[in-house]
Amino acid sequence: xxxxxxxxxxxxxxxxxxxxxxxxxxxxxxxxxxxxxxxxxxxxxxxxxxxxxxxxxxxxxxxxxxxxxxxxxxxxxxxxxxxxxxxxxxxxxxxxxxxxxxxxxxxxxxxxxxxxxxxxxxxxxxxxxxxxxxxxxxxxxxxxxxxxxxxxxxxxxxxxxxxxxxxxxxxxxxxxxxxxxxxxxxxxxxxxxxxxxxxxxxxxxxxxxxxxxxxxxxxxxxxxxxxxxxxxxxxxxxxxxxxxxxxxxxxxxxxxxxxxxxxxxxxxxxxxxxxxxxxxxxxxxxxxxxxxxxxxxxxxxxxxxxxxxxxxxxxxxxxxxxxxxxxxxxxxxxxxxxxxxxxxxxxxxxxxxxxxxxxxxx
Numbered sequence: 001x002x003x004x005x006x007x008x009x010x011x012x013x014x015x016x017x018x019x020x021x022x023x024x025x026x027x028x029x030x031x032x033x034x035x036x037x038x039x040x041x042x043x044x045x046x047x048x049x050x051x052x053x054x055x056x057x058x059x060x061x062x063x064x065x066x067x068x069x070x071x072x073x074x075x076x077x078x079x080x081x082x083x084x085x086x087x088x089x090x091x092x093x094x095x096x097x098x099x100x101x102x103x104x105x106x107x108x109x110x111x112x113x114x115x116x117x118x119x120x121x122x123x124x125x126x127x128x129x130x131x132x133x134x135x136x137x138x139x140x141x142x143x144x145x146x147x148x149x150x151x152x153x154x155x156x157x158x159x160x161x162x163x164x165x166x167x168x169x170x171x172x173x174x175x176x177x178x179x180x181x182x183x184x185x186x187x188x189x190x191x192x193x194x195x196x197x198x199x200x201x202x203x204x205x206x207x208x209x210x211x212x213x214x215x216x217x218x219x220x221x222x223x224x225x226x227x228x229x230x231x232x233x234x235x236x237x238x239x240x241x242x243x244x245x246x247x248x249x250x251x252x253x254x255x256x257x258x259x260x261x262x263x264x265x266x267x268x269x270x271x272x273x274x275x276x277x278x279x280x281x282x283x284x285x286x287x288x289x290x291x292x293x294x295x296x297x298x299x300x301x302x303x304x305x306x307x308x309x310x311x312x313x314x315x316x317x318x319x320x321x322x323x324x325x326x327x328x329x330x331x332x333x334x335x336x337x338x339x340x341x342x343x344x345x346x347x348x349x350x351x352x353x354x355x356x357x358x359x360x361x362x
Contacts, residue, residue: 004062005062005064005190006064006073007022007074010134010137010315011141011145012142014138015090015091015138017091018190018246019085021189028081030082030083030102030356031083032082032084032102033087033095033102033104034084034087034105035107036108038326038333039330039332039333039337040108040342043071045084045345046072047075048350049084049346050062058079059078059079060075060076060077061075061078062074062075063076064202067195067326068195069193069195069196073091074086082353082356084349107337109341110337110338111337111338112337116333122332126326127329130325133322133325137194137316140312141312144272144315147303147307147311148220148249148271148272148304151220151300151301154300154301154304155222155294156222158297159226159288159289160288161226164285168226168227168230171227171231172230172231175235175262176234176235176240180239183236184235184236184242185241187241187243188243188245189244190245191205191275192255193248194315195316195319196323198316199312199316203275207278209258210277212262212263213264213266213267213279214282215275215276215280215281216228216267216269217269217283218270218285219271219305221247223289224255225247225254227266227285228254228268229253229254231257242257243259255267265277271308271309272308272309272312
């Protein structure tokens with residue numbers, strides 16, 4: 001069962017990150033953190049290990065990079081209690097307890113330092129240009145979410161919250177048991193992110209985990225986040241584990257949830273992101289708003305929809321430029337790498353994972 005998520009995205013005030021949730025701080029958990037410049041093979045290193053371990057019928061969660069959704073930022077083998085992650089900026093990490101719970105894999109050991117030194121002027125130029133593109137993107141994103149927030153405020157003030165909560169309770173009653181005293185576990189993952197390919201939603205993960213899917217249509221996601229938040233609370237109180245996907249502009253707002261044990265998922269479709277899982281049921285939440293209040297604020301709402309979408313489009317364009325610069329930077333490092341040694345290291349780590357002393361006891 002293939003699962004893919006993001007753990008970070010360009011967002012308001014910089015980079016929104018859930019990388020501190022990469023692995024639970026359980027005894028026996030071990031994390032490999034990969035360091036190295038662009039083009040040193042970090043993503044390929046993880047991809048090959050994932051493919052190799054999966055052949056042994058071990059499930060793997062793939063964490064994709066929001067700056068390049070075709071590239072990996074991490075892999076998680078929950079049943080083996082092992083994960084590997086790209087630990088470079090903007091999600092720089094170090095082992096909390098070196099050698100006890102994790103270690104660093106430095107792929108920079110396998111590059112030709114003299115060759116890179118000779119390219120230092122170009123490396124500095126491209127690195128700074130890449131940073132400038134990302135800063136530009138985040139300025140657009142910050143403005144987009146600020147304007148989007150105006151629409152959220154109007155919708156929040158127009159919402160019949162009590163009626164909406166009763167609706168959420170009816171959904172919960174149809175799907176969950178009464179509280180049993182056992183609280184389910186929650187895993188935080190992102191199902192959407194702002195990427196060079198647009199505001200990207202991982203439909204494949206939904207297809208893999210859910211046979212019942214409900215998409216709540218809600219222009220600014222206010223009612224949807226309340227309904228999904230209430231459903232999440234009921235599910236956890238009934239002892240079901242939940243995968244929660246927060247809004248990258250506000251971690252307190254849950255945008256999508258999956259209850260794997262029930263094959264059940266609830267998702268938000270607004271003016272920024274449009275999930276389209278196959279076979280989903282689409283439910284409009286317009287009926288929970290005061291239509292007169294929305295009509296009186298129609299011009300403001302239409303402006304917020306249009307402006308926030310256009311600003312996100314500009315942010316995506318800047319991310320595309322950043323990726324083009326990053327690809328050029330990668331090519332310099334690729335020429336300077338000894339990938340035969342990287343492959344030796346990969347085989348060593350793969351072997352250690354499979355023979356791992358961190359396996360849970362039977």
